[in-house]
Amino acid sequence: MEIVVCVKPVPDAETRLRTAADGSTLDIEAVKFVLTGYDESAVEQALLLKEANPGSKVHVVSAGPPPRTEEVLRASLALGCDLATWVEMPPGVAPDPVSAARALARAVAAVPHELVLCGKNAGDDEAGVVAGALAELLGVPDYSAVLDLRWDAAASRLRFQRSTEAGVEKWEAPLPCVVALQQAWNDPRTAKLPAILKSRRLPIAKVPPEAAIPATGTTRPTKFELPPPRTGAKLIEFKTPEEAAQKLVKVLKEDAKVFP
Amino acid sequence: MPDFSLTPEQESLRDLARKFARTEMAPHAAECDRASRFPEEIYRKAFDLGLLNLNLPTEYGGSGLGLFDQCLIVEELAYGCGGMTTTVIAHCLALAPILLDGSPEQKERFLKPIGAEYRLAAFALTEPSGGSDPGSMRTLARRDGDGYVLSGEKCFISNAPQASLFVVFANTDPSQRHKGVTAFVVPRSANGVTVGPDDEKMGHRASSTAAIRFDDVRVPASDRLGPEGGGFSLAMRTLDHTRTPIGALATGIAQAALDHAASYSLKRETFGKPISEHQAIQIKLANMAQAVQAARLLTWRAAWLIDRGQKGTLESSIAKCFASDAAFAVADEAIQTFGGYGYMREYPVEKLLRDAKLTQIYEGANEIQRIVIARELLRGYG
Numbered sequence: 001m002e003i004v005v006c007v008k009p010v011p012d013a014e015t016r017l018r019t020a021a022d023g024s025t026l027d028i029e030a031v032k033f034v035l036t037g038y039d040e041s042a043v044e045q046a047l048l049l050k051e052a053n054p055g056s057k058v059h060v061v062s063a064g065p066p067p068r069t070e071e072v073l074r075a076s077l078a079l080g081c082d083l084a085t086w087v088e089m090p091p092g093v094a095p096d097p098v099s100a101a102r103a104l105a106r107a108v109a110a111v112p113h114e115l116v117l118c119g120k121n122a123g124d125d126e127a128g129v130v131a132g133a134l135a136e137l138l139g140v141p142d143y144s145a146v147l148d149l150r151w152d153a154a155a156s157r158l159r160f161q162r163s164t165e166a167g168v169e170k171w172e173a174p175l176p177c178v179v180a181l182q183q184a185w186n187d188p189r190t191a192k193l194p195a196i197l198k199s200r201r202l203p204i205a206k207v208p209p210e211a212a213i214p215a216t217g218t219t220r221p222t223k224f225e226l227p228p229p230r231t232g233a234k235l236i237e238f239k240t241p242e243e244a245a246q247k248l249v250k251v252l253k254e255d256a257k258v259f260p
Numbered sequence: 261m262p263d264f265s266l267t268p269e270q271e272s273l274r275d276l277a278r279k280f281a282r283t284e285m286a287p288h289a290a291e292c293d294r295a296s297r298f299p300e301e302i303y304r305k306a307f308d309l310g311l312l313n314l315n316l317p318t319e320y321g322g323s324g325l326g327l328f329d330q331c332l333i334v335e336e337l338a339y340g341c342g343g344m345t346t347t348v349i350a351h352c353l354a355l356a357p358i359l360l361d362g363s364p365e366q367k368e369r370f371l372k373p374i375g376a377e378y379r380l381a382a383f384a385l386t387e388p389s390g391g392s393d394p395g396s397m398r399t400l401a402r403r404d405g406d407g408y409v410l411s412g413e414k415c416f417i418s419n420a421p422q423a424s425l426f427v428v429f430a431n432t433d434p435s436q437r438h439k440g441v442t443a444f445v446v447p448r449s450a451n452g453v454t455v456g457p458d459d460e461k462m463g464h465r466a467s468s469t470a471a472i473r474f475d476d477v478r479v480p481a482s483d484r485l486g487p488e489g490g491g492f493s494l495a496m497r498t499l500d501h502t503r504t505p506i507g508a509l510a511t512g513i514a515q516a517a518l519d520h521a522a523s524y525s526l527k528r529e530t531f532g533k534p535i536s537e538h539q540a541i542q543i544k545l546a547n548m549a550q551a552v553q554a555a556r557l558l559t560w561r562a563a564w565l566i567d568r569g570q571k572g573t574l575e576s577s578i579a580k581c582f583a584s585d586a587a588f589a590v591a592d593e594a595i596q597t598f599g600g601y602g603y604m605r606e607y608p609v610e611k612l613l614r615d616a617k618l619t620q621i622y623e624g625a626n627e628i629q630r631i632v633i634a635r636e637l638l639r640g641y642g
């Protein structure tokens with residue numbers, strides 16, 4: 001099976017975020033960009049499908065500026081993806097979701113693709129737009145919030161589940177299609193040290209973005225602010241559950257006045 | 261121009277070690293310390309990820325890292341747990357003499373199995389009669405037919421309880437003192453090898469340490485590393501390669517102590533303000549930060565020199581000695597910053613002091629490092 005996974009460089013949740021001087025972007029000076037939750041799940045799913053279906057190839061694609069985009073592509077190669085394509089945006093330009101979908105669609109259309117996997121949302125803006133837009137641009141159906149994806153070779157069908165508020169739905173679908181994966185139903189693997197070293201030397205195909213895609217995109221953030229620091233929290237220190245309960249009741253009665 | 265930035269490749273190696281240290285090692289550090297437990301499952305995971313055979317070349321299934329990259333990883337691991345990191349570096353220490361003086365056939369025979377599956381090795385130099393003066397060792401290797409017969413005792417050998425092979429230094433001609441020292445590879449399964457009980461230690465309690473007795477152990481000549489009498493030089497060349505990672509290990513402990521102290525100082529309030537606003541605490545933190553950075557940079561420089569093919573005896577001794585003294589001092593100040601809580605087992609900093617202490621002792625006590633530093637230094641004058 002020809003599998004394509006689309007990934008996005010997202011700020012590491014462990015780095016301290018700050019707004020840039022212009023007030024509408026993130027100060028990326030000290031930010032580390034990584035593969036996050038949904039995308040890690042998508043890569044893991046692609047690798048599991050490849051392992052279960054010998055002869056399959058996994059091609060990872062990302063659209064974005066240097067150096068962060070190269071880093072997530074190399075991280076994906078280190079995990080076991082076979083090929084990588086980078087739609088190289090100018091430094092500092094991170095595409096908005098629709099521009100990203102257009103850039104990815106062009107790159108995906110140019111390579112063999114039967115199954116296209118994405119994370120359900122990006123770990124940073126949580127827009128959840130790319131998979132649907134990508135499917136539309138490729139002219140194939142898309143399925144979102146998917147988990148437990150398997151290929152039934154005998155029936156030539158994908159079999160998977162969708163988690164919805166009403167419960168879990170069971171689906172089957174033919175190829176080609178785009179599938180947006182739910183986060184972390186699988187336990188994504190960690191790249192091994194020799195694979196990390198090897199991934200630095202693997203080629204990454206670079207393609208220029210379509211000239212028609214404006215660098216500023218179709219949507220643009222106007223203001224970016226960090227949530228106000230939380231106040232009013234009270235930490236109760238305790239040694240035993242009894243002590244915790246007693247202290248909590250005291251706080252609820254005397255400070256919060258929830259009880260008389 | 262010197263360049264202190266890491267390459268993207270080095271950053272990704274460091275990130276792997278950092279993630280492993282913080283998610284796999286640190287959560288078990290206190291428990292293993294308390295129970296003196298050797299967490300084999302963690303070492304197996306380290307093996308799987310390529311974080312165990314750091315210095316083993318890729319052709320034998322290892323990670324094949326240069327010394328600088330090894331140091332980046334060792335610092336991160338030690339941040340998670342110094343004791344667990346000792347298991348890793350003691351293993352690499354045992355591989356080094358085979359890599360240095362092993363014949364191609366010996367490397368194939370001894371190192372391939374180590375790269376292929378989780379197995380530990382141990383480096384057995386120290387004896388009860390004294391670790392600082394290996395020339396006076398009493399373990400003998402008597403020529404017998406086409407091989408040798410080993411008898412004697414080694415002590416304080418890291419990984420001895422679990423290792424499948426030992427690199428053992430023994431004297432083939434005691435009249436020659438250090439010029440009679442010869443190195444052998446001895447499988448644990450050899451007849452006459454007895455490993456003593458696990459030593460009860462002050463720190464690094466997730467690592468294992470024991471004595472090994474050799475009662476007329478037959479070793480074929482094909483398992484001798486290098487020539488007869490070449491063992492002392494081999495041990496010294498080995499330590500030239502493995503001293504620097506002790507600097508990295510100490511730096512990791514020191515960084516952990518600084519991080520704990522700084523975050524605690526922002527939360528703990530006395531006299532109506534966080535203790536981080538008392539100048540006495542600020543001065544402590546400032547001194548700790550200087551020590552940590554100096555330790556790291558000295559370690560990096562020694563590793564960088566050795567990777568460029570220099571011997572680096574002076575620089576690696578300086579790095580090991582400075583970083584280990586710094587780690588002890590920084591852990592001490594971290595406890596002081598925590599006040600009474602720092603003295604309690606429930607808080608993480610007292611373990612750091614106990615762990616830092618060992619880095620001043622093993623792989624050449626700091627008194628010996630200072631002798632080496634002065635000797636190398638004075639060479640440049642006379």
Ligand SMILES: Cc1cc2nc3c(=O)[nH]c(=O)nc-3n(C[C@H](O)[C@H](O)[C@H](O)COP(=O)(O)OP(=O)(O)OC[C@H]3O[C@@H](n4cnc5c(N)ncnc54)[C@H](O)[C@@H]3O)c2cc1C
Pocket residue numbers: 350382383384385386387388389390391392393415416417418419461464469618621622623624625626627628631
């Ligand atoms: C937890 C642990 C793990 C270890 N792991 C290993 C291992 O895997 N393999 C191995 O071979 N060894 C190992 N060692 C041994 C370690 O390397 C020795 O303990 C160390 O070299 C010191 O030797 P010693 O303990 O015999 O002290 P001694 O040599 O008896 O020294 C005692 C004191 O005298 C000082 N001293 C000695 N000679 C001089 C001198 N000429 N001038 C000034 N001061 C001097 C020393 O610095 C020290 O302070 C380990 C030790 C420990 C504690």
